[in-house]
Amino acid sequence: GENVEQHPSTLSVQEGDSAVIKCTYSDSASNYFPWYKQELGKGPQLIIDIRSNVGEKKDQRIAVTLNKTAKHFSLHITETQPEDSAVYFCAAGFNAGGTSYGKLTFGQGTILTVHP
Amino acid sequence: EAGVTQFPSHSVIEKGQTVTLRCDPISGHDNLYWYRRVMGKEIKFLLHFVKESKQDESGMPNNRFLAERTGGTYSTLKVQPAELEDSGVYFCASSQDQRQGGSRLFFGSGTQLSVL
Numbered sequence: 001g002e003n004v005e006q007h008p009s010t011l012s013v014q015e016g017d018s019a020v021i022k023c024t025y026s027d028s029a030s031n032y033f034p035w036y037k038q039e040l041g042k043g044p045q046l047i048i049d050i051r052s053n054v055g056e057k058k059d060q061r062i063a064v065t066l067n068k069t070a071k072h073f074s075l076h077i078t079e080t081q082p083e084d085s086a087v088y089f090c091a092a093g094f095n096a097g098g099t100s101y102g103k104l105t106f107g108q109g110t111i112l113t114v115h116p
Numbered sequence: 117e118a119g120v121t122q123f124p125s126h127s128v129i130e131k132g133q134t135v136t137l138r139c140d141p142i143s144g145h146d147n148l149y150w151y152r153r154v155m156g157k158e159i160k161f162l163l164h165f166v167k168e169s170k171q172d173e174s175g176m177p178n179n180r181f182l183a184e185r186t187g188g189t190y191s192t193l194k195v196q197p198a199e200l201e202d203s204g205v206y207f208c209a210s211s212q213d214q215r216q217g218g219s220r221l222f223f224g225s226g227t228q229l230s231v232l
Contacts, residue, residue, distance in 0.1 A: 043207055
């Protein structure tokens with residue numbers, strides 16, 4: 001089955017700096033890669049996702065890159081703010097035709113702390 | 117629009133007892149998923165319902181776990197009898213029919229289960 005490794009497990013940055021979280025996956029059949037943010041007391045919330053036919057996607061201060069050959073994908077957060085502090089999870093999934101993307105394999109999570 | 121709702125938010129039980137977790141998905145979402153995060157590790161898939169049918173239950177740990185979704189609305193996850201290793205956070209998530217463009221998973225806040 002699929003295996004997703006996520007690094008680092010903790011990341012501490014100063015406000016305004018950039019933060020990068022990296023993930024690797026094992027199953028070359030995976031074609032959907034979402035990132036989730038989990039704040040204290042809440043469930044994971046999708047912040048950005050990328051499909052395997054795209055190498056990069058950006059949404060304001062966050063961006064995700066995908067290297068299918070190396071089976072790597074990364075989350076980049078620029079101009080970090082204290083409210084970016086949370087646990088971030090990467091995930092990998094597979095979609096064939098109309099099958100839902102919902103069965104995902106998650107990484108172990110990264111605790112991001114942004115210091116004012 | 118109401119989000120995914122889970123009850124209870126916390127449950128503390130003794131080994132050998134029974135616990136039932138409930139999930140109310142977003143109205144109109146055919147897909148319902150159960151996930152679990154144990155001891156700060158990765159979030160792991162348990163099973164997937166499409167309406168009232170179990171689409172994939174490959175992640176269920178053993179036969180002490182029983183999930184139901186009668187009528188295709190809310191779902192329950194029963195653990196009987198509970199063991200120490202069942203402790204963790206149980207997340208429910210829902211998504212629309214893939215054919216309607218729904219691939220995004222919406223997570224509930226989770227149920228923190230502690231088995232003593």
